[in-house]
Amino acid sequence: MDFSSFLTSLGTSFVIFLLLMIVFAFLSSKPGNNVVYYPNRILKGLDPLEEGSKSRNPFSWIKEALSSSETDIVAMSGVDTAVHFVFLTTVLGILVLSGVILLPVLLPLSATDNAVKTQSKSQKSSNGTFSELDKLSMANITAKSSRLWGFLIACYWVSIVAYVLLWRAYKHVSWLRAEALKSPDVKPEQFAIVVRDIPHAPQGQTRKELVDSYFKAIYPETFYRSIIVTDNKAVNKIWEALEKYKKKLARAEAVYAGSKTDAKPEGTRPTNKTGFLGLVGEKVDSIEYYNEKINELIARLESEQKVTLREKQQDAALVFFSNRVVAASAAQSLHAQMVDTWSVFDAPGPNQLIWPNLKIKYFQRELRQYLVYFIVALTIFFYMIPITFISAFTTLDNLVKYLPFLKPIVNIKALRTVLEAYLPQLALIIFLAFLPKLLLFLSKFEGIPTESHAVRAASGKYFYFTVLNVFIGVTIGGALFKAFKRIEKNPNLGEIASLLAESLPGSATFFLTYVALKFFIGYGLELSRIVPLIIYHLKRKYLCKTEAELKEAWHPGDLGYGTRVPGDMLIVTIVICYSVIAPVIIPFGALYFALGWLVLRNQALKVYVPTYESYGRMWPHIHNRILASLILYQITMFGYFGLQKFYYTPLLLPLPFLSLIFGFVCAKKFYPAFQHPALEVAANPLKEVPNMELIFRAFIPPSLRSEKIDDDRFEDALSQTSRATPV
Amino acid sequence: MDFSSFLTSLGTSFVIFLLLMIVFAFLSSKPGNNVVYYPNRILKGLDPLEEGSKSRNPFSWIKEALSSSETDIVAMSGVDTAVHFVFLTTVLGILVLSGVILLPVLLPLSATDNAVKTQSKSQKSSNGTFSELDKLSMANITAKSSRLWGFLIACYWVSIVAYVLLWRAYKHVSWLRAEALKSPDVKPEQFAIVVRDIPHAPQGQTRKELVDSYFKAIYPETFYRSIIVTDNKAVNKIWEALEKYKKKLARAEAVYAGSKTDAKPEGTRPTNKTGFLGLVGEKVDSIEYYNEKINELIARLESEQKVTLREKQQDAALVFFSNRVVAASAAQSLHAQMVDTWSVFDAPGPNQLIWPNLKIKYFQRELRQYLVYFIVALTIFFYMIPITFISAFTTLDNLVKYLPFLKPIVNIKALRTVLEAYLPQLALIIFLAFLPKLLLFLSKFEGIPTESHAVRAASGKYFYFTVLNVFIGVTIGGALFKAFKRIEKNPNLGEIASLLAESLPGSATFFLTYVALKFFIGYGLELSRIVPLIIYHLKRKYLCKTEAELKEAWHPGDLGYGTRVPGDMLIVTIVICYSVIAPVIIPFGALYFALGWLVLRNQALKVYVPTYESYGRMWPHIHNRILASLILYQITMFGYFGLQKFYYTPLLLPLPFLSLIFGFVCAKKFYPAFQHPALEVAANPLKEVPNMELIFRAFIPPSLRSEKIDDDRFEDALSQTSRATPV
Known part of the structure; x- marks a missing residue:
């Protein structure tokens, strides 16, 4: 990808984002859409709009988001959401503090050197891999140059900033959790x-x-x-059938009431067929039929309840x-x-228990856990293959080369630029959408007894999946593909190594585009809620007859940590890993998390309703994963400095060990309080006798x-x- | 070492053992020695001799030991001792059940093959390594022979027997611990x-x-x-000085009372000098002087107690x-x-707390722990070097070669045989006597807060030390030394590998002698208590004047798990590792543990007084170490079969994994109840209000x-x- 297609990608994304913003400002000001844009406030029994903001200024949501405090978040959306904001601010802090030093120091160092130019002149075979962005990266530093000292110190700076902020964040989350558990309310x-x-x-x-x-x-x-x-199982089935018929009855009654027009005051009693899908069978009066069914099911439910409880x-x-x-x-x-x-x-919490998993025996749980780990490892390993091919094939040049009939389409200049910008990233995003359900299923199969724990487990698996496959897969995979082609002519180990070093900054551009695409389009869609809005209005118009059905149609769901956290984690990993190699990525990363904070703040305050509360138990997982990214970054840097033939590369060796020790100390000091409630916290007096x-x-x-x-x-x-x- | 010197060693050991037996039977029947042979019974306020055994039959102690139950042991010597007997019986069980199958099956297989003879004929360079014992070992099996199937199945048999017995033992010890903690007595x-x-x-x-x-x-x-x-620290110092003067006063009073003979009814008041060691300085009346000192110290103690408690x-x-x-x-x-x-x-227990360690901070403890692990690892690594030399030099042939002036002494036939039999083993035993104190000191330095825990930690370190240095050091070290000499002429990797395979059974003879020496002489000395007896009588005659001093002189001390367990563990490791290679070792191992059980049963019932009670917490350590020996054995066998060029060697691969899984399951199922008291156990009603x-x-x-x-x-x-x- 060259520089112009990168700029096109950025520009298009930004335009789409602006459009979505305007759409949001327009749509959210219509009171009819309140249930889509303010469901959390409505469900909490609050006025959709805050007191001060009667004006419906299109940017007032930004002011409201910025002025909200952590206490508001805890009150409106729970500790788990507040912890997610700690995550966002911590990463933002790491990136901003890193960028403040790295950008003004490293960019001039790179820009004034000229390794890339020399290299691409000397190696005529690889035309096209040179781009303006590469000139700003570490790849532009001549090997063995003493300028590398600057980059080495930058590696330490990023790590130390991360340690300090992570430590403070863990402490803060621990305090948040303690405060919530100390609460005098009876839970x-x-x-x-x-x-x-x-x-x-x-x-x-x-x-x-x-x-x-x-x-x-x-x-x-x-x-x-x-x-x-x-x-x-049996009693749930009957109960669900009963609930279904109750809904149908309410719906039939609403239809009947609706049919009582002035012209026909007695109305039309709705009817339905009893057979398959209501399409065949006897035609009956719906209200009578449903009442009959309900009475029958209530009797069955009661007897089944007795059987269940006894046997x-x-x-x-x-x-x-x-x-x-x-x-x-x-x-x-x-x-x-x-x-x-x-x-x-x-x-x-009562709604969090996964009852069917409770009965699984101790050693069977252990066995299942290892079995699932094994399956996940296999999945991660075998997904590597298609990802490698995708990243190698989804450049236009490759597509044209292997599918020559595409040539006329691709030759249209404008289309080509857009396609070139989006193709690889789109393929990746679509590809990743398949996985979370599978991972959640696997996590529940482990025998994990609570929903929040299963989500955490799934999110952990998803993180390792994305880091290993997407990040490492794309970087190394792309490099390998290029390498294979070149090595056919000239098989030589040194060639592979220098190719890897070359391809790391090359992939930086890919990931830069990925990050930009994700934050502009992703957060634009998130904020504007176009899809839920359309679905809601369609349902309201054509399907919903009763209040309950309407409420169901606009119910916002929760923040979806299971995919949101690993998604953000992938960005963290990418940005941290490239922070020193291509510091240009830092502002984009910072923008991603700043924008994410802002949009999510609005969504947390006004839209999403958490389905469970785990009192911040997500944090140790987040912490460990940020640390894992940091270690990956430190090892990558060690390797990369080695490839640059820098004499003092071993000075980077203490970093991964430092990270391990830091993680160990944090785990010892903070983690147990996330595993179990501390007694001093539980001993806080209650405000009433439970x-x-x-x-x-x-x-x-x-x-x-x-x-x-x-x-x-x-x-x-x-x-x-x-x-x-x-x- | 050849066969005759092995027999000599065995014979001499047995004669010494018999002598010590006779000495024990004779000395223990004298009532004046009761305090040496029955101190535990005396301290428990029991009659030294049991009711039924007035006859003082020299073998009645065997009958008494055999007829005593586990309950007797718990009552007389606590749960920890009972657990030690579980250890002895478990190992004995493993060895007996293994031997019952291995001896009749493997010995004929070896004896009727002739690889050793062929080898020593073809390799004229290594005369003297051939011995009658080697003919009974796996080394005598021709490479690739299908007879090796028998040995392979034997490997599985030993492992399975070990799993079954270890599982039963863990269960039993867990029950023992629960019963003790359930006790209605107030502890x-x-x-x-x-x-x-x-x-x-x-x-x-x-x-x-x-x-x-x-x-x-x-x-x-x-x-x-x-x-x-x-x-x-300060208050203890004063208190110890006070106690010392109190003892001196009692002693002076006893001397004074003793001097009141009929001839001189007023007696002689004892005097002493106040200076250094009572040799210089002013001469004073002892009773007055000590009384004065005591009064002075009591006042100081009281004020220091106040300062300590307050500041x-x-x-x-x-x-x-x-x-x-x-x-x-x-x-x-x-x-x-x-x-x-x-x-x-x-x-x-109150007397177990190591007060100075309690104040050490959380992370300092962690740090100290890793520091100590590092030091211990260094110690283990550097001791390897002297041990290697000892095992290589302490054969007479070598001594004579390097110290030619010894030749005339060595040439005396009888002396030569005895020396050849004992020299290497004696060197080893003396060498190992230095270590336990250092390891206990290091364990306490870790910040471990209780005596029993420190002993466990020291014993663990000692185990790894002995296994790594003594067992692996002697085996591989000896082999390496031989190998170096031979390889000088013919450097070749296959040569080294086959040398190792040769030297494993060779060392078997060394260890066989070591085991025999240890059990005959060790248990003979243990039972006869010659050394404590002599010390007691010397003290009684020349030093002790008061009852308290006498009691101190015969106080028996405890069983000393810190060195006893790792010592026995070394034997377990040796015997299990050689069980299939040289099954001849099994009866010796079984005899060691059978004799150990018998002698220790007597000592536990009548002699030793435990200083603390950890309710069987030693067991998980013992269990894990037996398992570690088993894994070492399984890996050794895998390597050894490979050296024998046996085609089906990979069939042995599942064994170490099986052991790891077994250990994991045991740790999950049983271990936590050893870490913490289970609540169901503590909930047992007490017999009285505490x-x-x-x-x-x-x-x-x-x-x-x-x-x-x-x-x-x-x-x-x-x-x-x-x-x-x-x-």
């Missing part, structure tokens, strides 16, 4: 633990009695009740304590002499809840042995 | 935890107030009191709870959000104890905020 998950691997009950004792007597013996004063985990108990349970210090302590204490029985962990009955009921899955008040039906799996007075 | 350490890394107290609050308020907030109902750890507080404390479940849970819970503050662990005051006082070091009852002096470092009623 159900702070009074419960999950027990797995319950041993078989002895003859004449039910599983519930076993659990209750076990915990009653250990916590005679604070044990409240327990819920035995059941296999809810489908699994070897796992939720145990409730009337004191949150005891619950926090119980969640991290060893209960049984044999560790593969009575294993415990602290309960997550209502244990409410806490207990919060954990009963909806399909097992009964509308009747009496509790007798739950006696089988939900214990009632103790009703300690809460402390 | 002070079960009600206390140790807190380290206490942060600085805020202005206007003492450290004691900080600790008390911190734990009172978290455990409002069960927190009892705390002791702040102090720097006791020498450290950042560590002991915290007491009135409930042992709470204490067990507190010891394993994360208390602070920042993990390098308020770190906790479960208190060991006397918290006694528990609390048990942990005050003797130098800080006051003979006065009033507690005011302790107010500074020993908190008194709460006196909860114990549960």
Whole structure:
């Protein structure tokens, strides 16, 4: 890619971004679109527009985003979102502080040297790889030059800035988490633990009695009740069918009410066919039919609930304590002499538990974990092959070479420039969209018991996938492809090495475009919410009849950490790795995170509704991955300096070790408090005596809840042995 | 070493062992020696001889040892000793079950082949390496022979037997530990935890107030009191001086009383000189002088105690709870959000705490640990060099070659045989006697807070030292030395490889003699207690004047796991590693552990008094080390089969992985219960309400104890905020 196509790419992206901005300013000012642009505020029962901003200035959202505090974020979107902003600001800080030193120092050093020109003159074979951007990169430094000292010091500067900011960030997130867990509000998950691997009950004792007597013996004063985990597959199915019919009934009633026009006050009773997809079978009155179905299903649900609670108990349970210090302590204490029985962990939020995974046995979980790691490793390894080919083929020159019939199209100058700018990046982005679902599925298969943990696990896998395949794959893959071609003529190891050194700055341009494309188009789409808006309006017009259906149509979902974090991580990796080789990338990276912060701030405050709260447990993962990027960068730099034949390259060797030690110290100092709640935090006084009955009921899955008040039906799996007075 | 010198060695050892047996039978039947042969029974207030055995049959100790149960051992010598017997029986079981199959199958396979003879015929250069024992080893199998199948299956058999027995042993030890911790007796350490890394107290609050308020907030109902750890160096010094003078006074009084004979009823008041070592200076009346000194020191002790308690507080404390479940849970819970503050662990027995180590800060401990690992690694590496030389030089042929003046001595036939048999082994044993002290010192330097833990750590280091240096050093070192000589003539890689294969069975004979020497002489000395007996009688006759001094003279000490376990471990490693190569070693190994069991059973029941109780925490270390030996064996066998050019050698590859998985599963299933007390165990009811005051006082070091009852002096470092009623 040459310089002009890079500028075209940048320009086009910026124009699209501006257009999306204008669209956003226009659309978001229409009150009819409030549910798309302010759903979080509406769901929280707030006025869509903030007090001060009646004017609907198209840029007022920027002012609002900038003036919002971390406390606002925690209040509106939870600790997890606040932690995501810590991530964005930390990376932004690293990039800005690096750029402030690196740009004014390294760019002049590169620009005034002329290795690239000399090289491309001497090696006539490789015309076209020379570009204006390469002149600003480290590739333009003559080998063994003492100018390399500047780059070496820059390597240290970036690392030290990263350490300092990461340390401060970890400390801050730890504080955020502690503050949230200290909260005097009663949170159900702070009074419960999950027990797995319950041993078989002895003859004449039910599983519930076993659990209750076990915990009653250990916590005679604070044990409240327990819920035995059941296999809810059947009951969930009936419950879902019931919910579906309830919706259909509401819809039929709304249709019926809508048909009562002035002209025809009695209305038309809606009808439907009972057969496949409502297309065949007997025609019936919908309202009557659905009512009938609902009554039938309620009866079936009740009997299935009884069967489930009595006969489908699994070897796992939720145990409730009337004191949150005891619950926090119980969640991290060893209960049984044999560790593969009575294993415990602290309960997550009620909606986060993955019930089917709770019953999986201790060693089976271990086994599944390694199996999944193995599968993921295979996936990462075999995806490498197509990625290598994509990066090698998706340059226009290559396409024309291998698919000559494209030549007439490509020869149109304007089209060619645009295609050249976008083709490789688009291919990559589309390619990466397939993966997250698979990885989330695999993570759940591991036996991970909570949603947030599964998302973290999937996001970790996705990170390693993107770094290994996209970053290393594109860099090395592209280089290898070029190398193969050249080596056919002149096979020689030194040739490969110098080619690699050449191709690193070459790929920098590729990634620069990738970053620019991602932030302009990505954040433009994100902010303007064009797609959800269109979907909402289509649904509203043609599908939704009831209030509930409408609400479902505009429900915004959550921030999607599972893909958002690794996506941003890839940018972090790219920008940090190229920060010294091609410092030009730093401003783009900084812009990406600054813009990302701004847009996401708006979205967090007004749009997205988090589905769960893990109190910042994402941070250690983010931290470790930034550190992994940093180590990758340090190793890359070590190799790259070696290729530049710099005599003092070994001076870079301490850096990766420094990073490892830093990571080790952070893990020792901060991590355990993310694994388990610290007791000093849980010991903070509550503002009211917890209502244990409410806490207990919060954990009963909806399909097992009964509308009747009496509790007798739950006696089988939900214990009632103790009703300690809460402390 | 040839066959006759091996037999001589064996014979001599056996004769010495028999002599020592007779000496033991004779000496132990004299009532005057009871304190040497039955100190544990005497200290426990039991009759030295058991009820049934009035006859003093010289072999009755064997009957008593065989008829004693594990419960007796736990009662007489604690869980740690019982665990040591589990170790001995497990290894014995592995060896017996292996031998039962390996001896009748492998020996005929070897004996009827003739590779050694062929080899020594074809290679005239290496005369003397051929011996009758080598004919019974795997070295006698012709390369590529299908007889090697038998040896391959034997490798699997030994491994599987080891897995099964180790699994059962771990389970049993875990049960032993649980039973001991479940005990309804009140044990002070079960009600206390140790807190380290206490942060600085805020202005206007003492450290004691900080600790008390911190734990009172978290455990409002069960927190009892705390002791702040102090720097006791000065107070200990005074206290030791005081104790010394008290002993001297008692001694002087005894001398004075002894001098009151019938002839001289008023007696002679003993005198001493006050100067250096009692040799110079003014001559004074001893009783008066010591009384004066004691009074002076008591006053100094009291004032120093006050200063220590007030001004020498450290950042560590002991915290007491009135409930042992709470204490067990507190010891394993994360208390602070920042993990390098308020770190906790479960208190060991009161006499086990290493007070000066408690104050060492979190990251300093980590640092020290890695530093020590580094030093130990260096030690292991550099000891390799002398060991290599010792094993190469300490054959008589070599000695004579390099020190020709020894020739006339060596030429005496009988002497030569004995020397040849013992020289290398003696050198090795003496050499190894230097190390344990250094390793224990290093382990304490790591900042390990309890005696038992330090012993475990030292014993681990000692194990790796002996295995790496003695076992691998002797085997490979000897081979290398031979190889160097031969390779000078014919440098060739295949030569080295086949030399190694040759030298492995060669060293087998060396180790066989080593094992035989160790068990006959070692256990003979152990049982007969010749050295302690002589020392005791000398002291009794010439030094001891008072009862206390006498008691000190016969006090037996403990079993010394720090050197006993790694010593036995070395034998385990040797025997397992050679079990298939030279199965002849198995009966010797089995005899070693059988005899060891018998002798130690006697010593545990009647002699040694354990100084601490760690409730079997030694076992995971033993387990891991047996497993390490097994892996070493499996790798050695893999290499050895390869040298024998056996086509199916890769079939041995799964074994080390199997061992790793086995170790992983054991660590997951059993280990955590050894790290922390399981709550279900601690929840067992107590037989009486614990006397918290006694528990609390048990942990005050003797130098800080006051003979006065009033507690005011302790107010500074020993908190008194709460006196909860114990549960």
